[in-house]
Amino acid sequence: xxxxxxxxxxxxxxxxxxxxVALGYTMVYGIIxxxxxxxxxxxxxxxxxxxxxxxxxxxxxxxxxxWLQLLVATLIAMVVCGALNYSIxxxxxxxxxxxxxLAPLITAIGMSLLLQTFAMIxxxxxxxxxxxxxxxxxxxxxxxxxSVTQITILATTALTLAFLMWLVNKTNLGRAMRATAENPRxxxxxxxxxxxxxxxxxxxxAMLAAIAGVMWAAxxxxxxxxxxxMPGLKAFVAAVMGGIGNLAxxxxxxxxxxxxxSLGAGYLGQLTGGVLGSxxxxxxxxxxxxxxxxxxxxxLLGERVADRA
Amino acid sequence: MSKIQxxxxxxxxxxxxxLLTLPILLQATGSNSWARIVDIALLYVLLALGLNIVVGYAxxxxxxxxxxxxxxxxxxxxxxxxxxxxxxxxIQAMFPNGLHINIWLVMLLAAAVAGVVGMILGAPTLKLRGxxxxxxxxxxxxxxxxxxxxxxxxxxxxxxxxxxxxxxxxTVFGFNMGQRHxxxxxxxxxxxxxxxxxxxLFLFFVLLSIVLxxxxxxxxxxxxxxxxxxxxxxxxxxxxxxxNLKLLAFGMGATFGGMSGVLFASFQRFVSPESFSLMxxxxxVAMVVLGGLGHIPGVILGALVxxxxxxxxxxxxxxxxxxxGGRLGPEILRQLLIALAMVVVMLLRPKGLWPAPxxxxxxxx
Numbered sequence: 001x002x003x004x005x006x007x008x009x010x011x012x013x014x015x016x017x018x019x020x021v022a023l024g025y026t027m028v029y030g031i032i033x034x035x036x037x038x039x040x041x042x043x044x045x046x047x048x049x050x051x052x053x054x055x056x057x058x059x060x061x062x063x064x065x066x067w068l069q070l071l072v073a074t075l076i077a078m079v080v081c082g083a084l085n086y087s088i089x090x091x092x093x094x095x096x097x098x099x100x101x102l103a104p105l106i107t108a109i110g111m112s113l114l115l116q117t118f119a120m121i122x123x124x125x126x127x128x129x130x131x132x133x134x135x136x137x138x139x140x141x142x143x144x145x146x147s148v149t150q151i152t153i154l155a156t157t158a159l160t161l162a163f164l165m166w167l168v169n170k171t172n173l174g175r176a177m178r179a180t181a182e183n184p185r186x187x188x189x190x191x192x193x194x195x196x197x198x199x200x201x202x203x204x205x206a207m208l209a210a211i212a213g214v215m216w217a218a219x220x221x222x223x224x225x226x227x228x229x230m231p232g233l234k235a236f237v238a239a240v241m242g243g244i245g246n247l248a249x250x251x252x253x254x255x256x257x258x259x260x261x262s263l264g265a266g267y268l269g270q271l272t273g274g275v276l277g278s279x280x281x282x283x284x285x286x287x288x289x290x291x292x293x294x295x296x297x298x299x300l301l302g303e304r305v306a307d308r309a
Numbered sequence: 310m311s312k313i314q315x316x317x318x319x320x321x322x323x324x325x326x327x328l329l330t331l332p333i334l335l336q337a338t339g340s341n342s343w344a345r346i347v348d349i350a351l352l353y354v355l356l357a358l359g360l361n362i363v364v365g366y367a368x369x370x371x372x373x374x375x376x377x378x379x380x381x382x383x384x385x386x387x388x389x390x391x392x393x394x395x396x397x398x399x400i401q402a403m404f405p406n407g408l409h410i411n412i413w414l415v416m417l418l419a420a421a422v423a424g425v426v427g428m429i430l431g432a433p434t435l436k437l438r439g440x441x442x443x444x445x446x447x448x449x450x451x452x453x454x455x456x457x458x459x460x461x462x463x464x465x466x467x468x469x470x471x472x473x474x475x476x477x478x479x480t481v482f483g484f485n486m487g488q489r490h491x492x493x494x495x496x497x498x499x500x501x502x503x504x505x506x507x508x509x510l511f512l513f514f515v516l517l518s519i520v521l522x523x524x525x526x527x528x529x530x531x532x533x534x535x536x537x538x539x540x541x542x543x544x545x546x547x548x549x550x551x552x553n554l555k556l557l558a559f560g561m562g563a564t565f566g567g568m569s570g571v572l573f574a575s576f577q578r579f580v581s582p583e584s585f586s587l588m589x590x591x592x593x594v595a596m597v598v599l600g601g602l603g604h605i606p607g608v609i610l611g612a613l614v615x616x617x618x619x620x621x622x623x624x625x626x627x628x629x630x631x632x633x634g635g636r637l638g639p640e641i642l643r644q645l646l647i648a649l650a651m652v653v654v655m656l657l658r659p660k661g662l663w664p665a666p667x668x669x670x671x672x673x674x
Contacts, residue, residue, distance in 0.1 A: 035444065092652055095656055096656065099659060101440070102364070102368055102370055103655050105443060106594065106598055106655050107651065107655040107656065109591060110649070110652035111648075113591060113644060120641050121636050121641060233447065237444070240441070240444075277459075280455060282451060282452075282455055283455060286445070286448030286451070289441075289445060290434075290445060293433050293441055
């Protein structure tokens with residue numbers, strides 16, 4: 001089996017999930033300059049919601065095809081997460097929009113913890129097996145294997161990204177979003193309602209996170225309340241790596257980080273003669289972050305220097 | 310300095326008597342559990358005071374504060390327990406009785422190591438927006454924890470998830486605080502438990518930190534930190550070297566954390582990665598935020614409230630846990646309250662429960 005190709009496939013799958021989450025971070029940051037720490041936990045809520053829905057559906061109508069169950073569950077998870085993120089923004093972030101920068105940041109961390117706690121109360125803390133709704137038959141591909149789930153993840157990511165690019169570049173809402181990110185006050189003078197745009201941004205970000213959450217759950221086969229935190233953090237790193245505020249950058253950063261982690265996990269043991277193993281894989285993201293911030297703080301594709309004190 | 314008014318003096322005297330007699334009352338309950346709770350609460354006060362320098366004075370959000378605490382704790386655990394000597398024959402040969410380095414030496418070392426690590430960590434990020442610092446510190450906390458968990462192979466340094474035990478107790482001038490001591494005058498005798506001794510030691514350190522914090526707050530550096538916190542650009546325009554000031558605050562907070570870690574290791578006599586999770590870092594931030602950013606009495610209040618909370622919950626939560634079928638256990642309730650404290654306090658009382666009377670203003674009398 002070709003290890004390199006296999007790790008590249010795994011890296012692309014991981015990276016496309018990071019990319020979807022990173023887009024949510026970067027859009028929110030681009031418009032209101034807030035690191036939404038709770039974003040990763042929105043992913044978790046999406047995954048757990050879809051878990052519940054699939055559980056209901058497979059007991060209510062057992063002959064429903066697996067892919068349809070997954071599709072319906074994903075759509076419902078998107079709606080739930082959109083509503084959730086809309087309320088979070090409205091209740092917790094909007095009142096603090098003009099306060100010192102530390103206040104919304106602390107609120108966001110509290111919100112992340114709050115979502116995890118609620119998830120623990122609603123879904124109980126133990127990890128749950130996520131049912132495999134798609135075919136488990138692996139497909140051989142030039143010496144490596146790829147699962148149907150992984151192909152679906154790659155295809156869904158590509159479709160979602162294409163849709164998002166259309167939304168941001170071709171529609172009125174997208175134009176309003178870009179204008180608000182550029183300069184909220186001038187945008188308001190042009191008749192754009194910043195509050196509506198910000199709400200829309202949070203909803204779109206949450207929907208992307210919900211898709212990523214379902215993918216994550218389907219790919220790894222387990223869900224629990226703490227599953228969103230690390231992916232969320234790494235997706236933020238990906239967003240910074242690509243240049244925060246930049247949509248294409250988030251995608252590039254996400255895929256790059258996925259590849260780095262996957263290749264690192266595959267080769268770290270060999271390279272260091274067994275001293276460091278794949279258990280250190282979580283460290284890469286932070287080393288990458290430190291390097292990017294030191295060498296190129298505006299990110300790979302970043303335009304502006306991130307200092308708006 | 311104004312003269313101390315008689316009323317204020319009375320309050321100070323009563324507080325001093327209460328603080329000094331508290332462990333004797335706690336010891337009279339017959340078990341050590343309450344005294345332990347108070348000791349741990351005092352350690353949290355130490356941590357919160359240290360973090361207050363970083364978050365409260367300089368306005369830098371540090372989400373990996375517990376990592377410095379961990380660095381101090383593991384440093385003492387390694388240098389004052391049989392673990393290293395058991396693992397490495399070379400060290401065994403040099404120190405046949407195992408490593409037992411004096412705690413005060415280790416404390417200085419921990420202060421230095423934590424401070425330097427803090428500076429190294431802060432250097433790449435502090436010149437950028439404060440938000441990045443939050444993420445970098447969060448990542449650092451995770452990295453330290455991953456290393457603590459995994460450095461038991463190929464060479465066993467941290468003993469992995471099992472942790473390090475048999476750590477030396479603290480000695481002050483040859484007086485061992487880890488043992489019971491019996492005072493006897495004639496027929497009367499009184500046994501002092503180690504937890505009571507540690508209480509006085511921690512109280513001493515808390516008082517020392519309070520004095521230090523106040524001195525820092527009123528110093529030139531303290532005022533410069535607050536200027537940076539309120540408006541970095543204006544501070545820069547006034548000729549302050551904001552990057553060095555932020556580095557100093559970060560390093561100094563780390564030093565506090567490292568020294569508290571040494572105390573923690575000598576008190577618990579056991580360390581494992583479990584004690585240094587992200588949740589602990591978030592909790593210390595919550596303490597500072599809940600009490601009142603930058604206001605020392607507020608920070609102490611916040612630390613005591615959140616440290617005492619789990620114990621109170623353990624008694625109160627019983628019926629609630631039963632009613633909800635085990636869903637609302639004390640641990641979950643604690644986490645819920647910490648999360649709510651952070652969100653609600655920021656929304657309703659952004660300056661905390663007991664804010665500074667002249668937050669961010671000049672200190673002119």
